[in-house]
Amino acid sequence: MVQSRRYLSWVLMAGALLVPAAVQAQIEANLSTYTGPNAKGYLAPLNEGLSAALQSGMYRSANVPKSGFHIRVEIPVSMLTFKDSDRTFMAQTEEGFFPPSEVEAPTVVGSTQAVYLDGQGGTQAVFPGGLDMNSLGLAAPQLTVGSFKGTQAILRFFAAQFGDEDMGDINFVGVGGRHSISQYFQSPVDIAASVMWQKLKVGGNLVDASALSFGAQASKAWSGLEPYLGISYDTLKTKVEYDYTGTPPSTVKVDLEDVNNVHLTAGVGFNLAFVHLYGEIGSAGRTVYAVGLSLGI
Numbered sequence: 001m002v003q004s005r006r007y008l009s010w011v012l013m014a015g016a017l018l019v020p021a022a023v024q025a026q027i028e029a030n031l032s033t034y035t036g037p038n039a040k041g042y043l044a045p046l047n048e049g050l051s052a053a054l055q056s057g058m059y060r061s062a063n064v065p066k067s068g069f070h071i072r073v074e075i076p077v078s079m080l081t082f083k084d085s086d087r088t089f090m091a092q093t094e095e096g097f098f099p100p101s102e103v104e105a106p107t108v109v110g111s112t113q114a115v116y117l118d119g120q121g122g123t124q125a126v127f128p129g130g131l132d133m134n135s136l137g138l139a140a141p142q143l144t145v146g147s148f149k150g151t152q153a154i155l156r157f158f159a160a161q162f163g164d165e166d167m168g169d170i171n172f173v174g175v176g177g178r179h180s181i182s183q184y185f186q187s188p189v190d191i192a193a194s195v196m197w198q199k200l201k202v203g204g205n206l207v208d209a210s211a212l213s214f215g216a217q218a219s220k221a222w223s224g225l226e227p228y229l230g231i232s233y234d235t236l237k238t239k240v241e242y243d244y245t246g247t248p249p250s251t252v253k254v255d256l257e258d259v260n261n262v263h264l265t266a267g268v269g270f271n272l273a274f275v276h277l278y279g280e281i282g283s284a285g286r287t288v289y290a291v292g293l294s295l296g297i
Contacts, residue, residue, distance in 0.1 A: 026131070027108060027131070028203075028206065028242055028243075029128075030042070030108070030128035030129070030130075031043075031240070031242045031252075032242060032243055032244060032245040033094075033126060033127075033128055033244075033245065033246065034091075034094070034244070034252075035094060035095075035244060035246070035252060036252060036254045037092060038091050038092060038094070038105075038127075039240065039242075039252065039254045040254060040256055040257060041089035041090065041091060041105075041107065042089065042091075042105075042107055042108055042130075043107070043108055043240065043256060044086075044089065044107065044256070044257065045082055045086035045087075045107050045108065045109045046107075046108050046109065046136070047236070047238050047256045047257070047259060048259055048285060048286065049080055049082065049086075049109075049136040049286070050136070050209065050236065050238070051211065051234060051235075051236035051259040051261065051284065051285070052078075052080055052261070052263075052282070052284040052285060052286055052288045053078040053079070053080055053136055053137070053138040053288055054078075054138060054140070054198060054200075054209075054211050054236070055196070055198075055211055055213045055232070055234045055236075055263060055284065056076070056078040056138070056263075056265070056280070056282050056284070056288045056290045057076025057077065057078050057138075057140070057280070057290035057291075057292050058076070058142070058154070058176075058194070058196055058213070059178065059192075059194065059217055059228070059230065060074075060226075060228065060267065060269045060276060060278035060280075060292060060294060061190070061217075061219045061221075061226055061228055061269055062180075062182070062189070062190040062191055062192040062217040062218050062219040062228060062230075063180075063190040063192075063219060063221065063226075064146060064147060064150055064151070064152050064178050064179065064180040064183075064190075064192050065146060065147040065150070065152075065180075066147060066149065066150045066180065066183050067147055067148070067149070067150075068147060069297075070144075070145070070146045070147055070152065070296070070297055071143070071144070071145050071296050071297065072143070072144045072276075072294050072295065072296030072297070073141065073142075073143055073294070073295050073296060074141065074142050074143075074144060074292060074293070074294040074295075075139065075141045075292060075293045075294075076139070076140060076141075076142070076290055076291070076292035077137065077138065077139045077290065077291055077292065078137065078138040078139075078140075078288055078289065078290040079135060079136070079137045079138075079288070079289050079290070080135065080136055080286055080287065080288040080289070081134055081135045081287075082109045082133060082134060082135065082136070083286070086107060086109055086110075087106065087107060087109060087110035087111065087130070088104050088105065088106060088107060088110055089104075089105060089107050090102050090103070090104060090105075091103055091104075091105035091115075091127050093117065093119070093125045094125065094246060095246075096123065096246075096247065097117075097119050097123050097124075097125045098119050098120050098121060098123060099119065099120065101117060101119070101125070103115060103117055103125075103127060105127035106127070106128070106129045106130040107130055108130045108131060108133075109130050109131060109132075109133040109134075110129065110130035110132070111129055111130060111132055112129040112130065112131065112132050113129050114126055114127060114128050114129045115127040115129075140156055140172075140174070141156070142154055142155060142156045142174065143155045143156075144296075147180075150179055150180035150183045151177060151178070151179045151180070152177060152178050153175075153176075153177050154174070154175070154176040154177060154178065154196060155174065155175060156172065156173065156174030156175075156198065157172065157173050157174070158170065158171075158172040158173075170201070170202055170203075171199075171200075171201045172198070172199065172200045172201075173198070173199050174196060174197065174198035174199075175196075175197055175198075176194060176195050176196030176197060176213075177194070177195060178192045178193065178194040178217075179192060179193050179194075180192050181193055181216070188220070189218045189219060189220045190218065190219050190220065190221075191216065191217070191218050192216065192217050192218075193215070193216050193217075194213070194214070194215045194216070194217065194232070195212075195213070195214050195215075196211075196212070196213045196215075197210070197211070197212050197213075198210070198211040198212075199211075205239075205241035206240065206241060206242060207238065207239075207240060208238065208239040208240075208241075209236060209237070209238040209239075210236070210237045210238075211234065211235065211236045211237075212234070212235045213232045213233070213234045213235075213263070214232060214233050215230055215231060215232025215233070215263070216230065216231055216232070217229065217230040217265075218230075219269075221271065224270060224271050224272065225268060225269070225270060225271075226268065226269040226270075226271060227266075227267070227268045227269075228265075228266075228267050228268070228269065228280075229265065229266055230263075230264070230265035230266075230267075231262065231263065231264055231265070232262075232263040232265075233260075233261075233262055233263070234259075234260070234261050234262075234263045234284060235258065235259065235260050236258065236259040236260075237255070237256075237258055238255075238256040238259075239253065239254070239255055239256070240253075240254045240256060241253045241254075259285070261284040261285045262284070263282060263283070263284040264282060264283045264284075265280050265281070265282040266280060266281055266282075267279055267280025267281070267290075268280075274295060274296060274297060275293070275294070275295060276293070276294035276295075277291075277292070277293060277294075278291070278292050278294070279291045279292075
């Protein structure tokens, strides 16, 4: 079990957080011993990783046709690895523990071993373990449709009810577009500007994340090969809601720290008639890799 967790990646299929129900239930159970400040530290690596992975693989070219009917189904897959510094955070003892103390505790991606701290008067603080995760993966199939005056629309959508109170419902939607900038002047490369908004809700109100990205891309096609570069400004806002089992029990609502990053991307596409393959590397607070398959015209 420990070995399987070590190489476990969180997979967002069709833009949704499809972790096994038992894993999600364990995260909720771990959070239930924390109030807001510790919950922020516990979930911080996942929040930052989600931002980088969710906003990767959204394009493979800056070529946006000026007119005509064009439709593509795309399946980008992003992957990043967690750093050693992601595995722990400085946690504070909760109310009722004496003397108030600070201890290095596992984050959600850290060791599965809980940390125990004994205090005065028989009090004991418990800092739950994590999932011992090394990586995070994302697959967010999208539909791209165009073109009208050099503009194309991008849609991501997924909704599911799993019939399991541990898993809950998953709702995901992404809406955006790209517009050709190079259509307005002579340019040796294609240039486009983009905007993308994405919303992810998992388990009712357990996770409620909103992502927004503004960017620009440039690419140049040569005999089937198309290198591309991109830059964007990405933001992610995440809210978490869970039941606290301490004294007194309560429902805890936490706004995680906003994630704001300049996202740099370099990649290359391989265009084969109706089939297009691409791979890229990006930097958005951490390094993220993406590969993809696109079908269409």
